[in-house]
Amino acid sequence: MNRQRPHGRIAGLVALCLIAWSALVPNVQATEPKLSRNDWIAMRTVISQQLAALKRGDGERAFRYASAGIRAQFGDARNFMAMVRSGYAPLLEARYTEFLEGAVVDGVIVQPLRLVGRDNTVLVALYTMDKREGVWRINGCQLAPSTVKAA
Secondary structure (H helix, E strand, O other): OOOOOHHHHHHHHHHHHHHHHHHHOOOOOOOOOOOOHHHHHHHHHHHHHHHHHHHHOOHHHHHHOEOHHHHHHHOOHHHHHHHHHHHOHHHHHOOEEEEOOOEEEOOEEEEEEEEEOOOOOEEEEEEEEEEEOOEEEEEEEEEEEOOOOOO
């Protein structure tokens, strides 16, 4: 992969996506949250565990990692898995994944995940995260093109 300044490009992409996306993201905190290294590790763990469940086809487990708003939107694991299969196939098919540096943009917590497909197409999954009662959950995911090329 070409690693020339990918974080700057990713940060710009995150900012652009969040501007368009901000109206769709529920439960945005009014102030910038203070996040520790352990918070970022916990978020990455939740995302990794959901991805593993999705790849195994374990919709019930994958659905548990979604925020209350996402669970309410889809109702049950079956609907959730149908949405993932139809709109998020790159998550299921990626041959390589890599967490990028997370950011808080206008109070929205974003954890990017680079995805490299079997055909070397590179995308970034921009996960928004929500913490309720001390537990991190996935509050949304947006797939975006990457300026990084896979070799």
